[in-house]
Amino acid sequence: MASVTEPARDTRSDTTIRIGLVDDQQLVRAGFRMVLESQPDIEVVVEASDGEAAVAELERVRADVVLMDVQMPRVDGISATRSLLRSADAPKVVVLTTFDNDDYIVQAIAAGASGFLLKDAPPEDLLAAVRTVHRGDAVMAPRATRSLLHHVSPLLDGAERRAVPVAVPEDLTPRELEVLVAMAHGLTNGEIAERFVLSETTVKTHVGRVLAKTGSRDRVQAVLFAFRAGLVHPDDLLGSEE
Structure with a gap:
């Protein structure tokens, strides 16, 4: 109905x-x-x-x-x-x-x-x-997404081992790759800016390019991409929990 x-x-x-x-x-x-x-x-x-x-x-x-x-x-x-x-x-x-x-x-x-x-x-x-x-x-929020991934990371790991692996796009720059990994760890744009000594505006630009190049609809999909590409593993996330 x-x-x-x-x-x-x-x-x-x-x-x-x-x-x-x-x-x-x-x-x-x-x-x-x-x-x-x-x-x-x-x-x-x-x-x-x-x-x-x-x-x-x-x-x-x-x-x-x-x-x-x-x-x-x-x-x-x-x-x-x-x-x-x-x-x-x-x-x-x-x-x-x-x-x-x-x-x-x-x-x-x-x-x-x-x-x-x-x-x-x-x-x-x-x-x-x-x-x-x-x-x-x-x-x-990215930090809440990290908490979610901590909760389901063992299942994600099992699901992604069975999934077809994906390759990292060749046009993804080294900086964009760093930003993708940071996103997968649940860092906010402000935290990414602080880590890499960038402005938040620049980080937003990098995030947008990462989403476009990886074919991700949003941050959650980018994190899934990072798992499937082998850039991030559950142990990494569990080890980073605050």
Whole structure:
């Protein structure tokens, strides 16, 4: 079952972030919707209770960011994410998780999800996550992404050993390679700038080039690339935990 709310053109601007909510629990959707629509720059345009309905509605109504539950009837969130991301103008997908099923997190990364959000996250984290992924970065701050990778790194290691390895692009410069490895370790742009004595503007430029050259949608995908290319290993991350 799905419902659609058309944008209120007289109160919303063209910069409004359009959200799809996909979760089989109506109360969860209602809570998320209340928080999201308390903001003038965010609007929920689609709600769906399973992946099949979500894919059908999101083909008809454009969304910028989709908050996607994993375990749902009929079509689960992993399959729905994979279907949504086949199109060139696909929305960014943020997987909703409770960390109960680590294997789902790994599958979501492989399916192309832009990041993760705990269902019990504070409202301010939900809003920050939506705005961050809409800008094209990982849905969680780099340091939070590092914590996530610490949690699932053994599974990532096993999954990536079975995956087809990738080669480091020949046009990736030595500095961009250093930035990629730093990103994989969860360093923020400011921390990367400090480590390599660069301005944050220069770091942002390097990050953008790294994403483009590695074919990564965002920081999370770049970290996955670093694993598959053998640039970073779980032991490295576990050893760097603060």
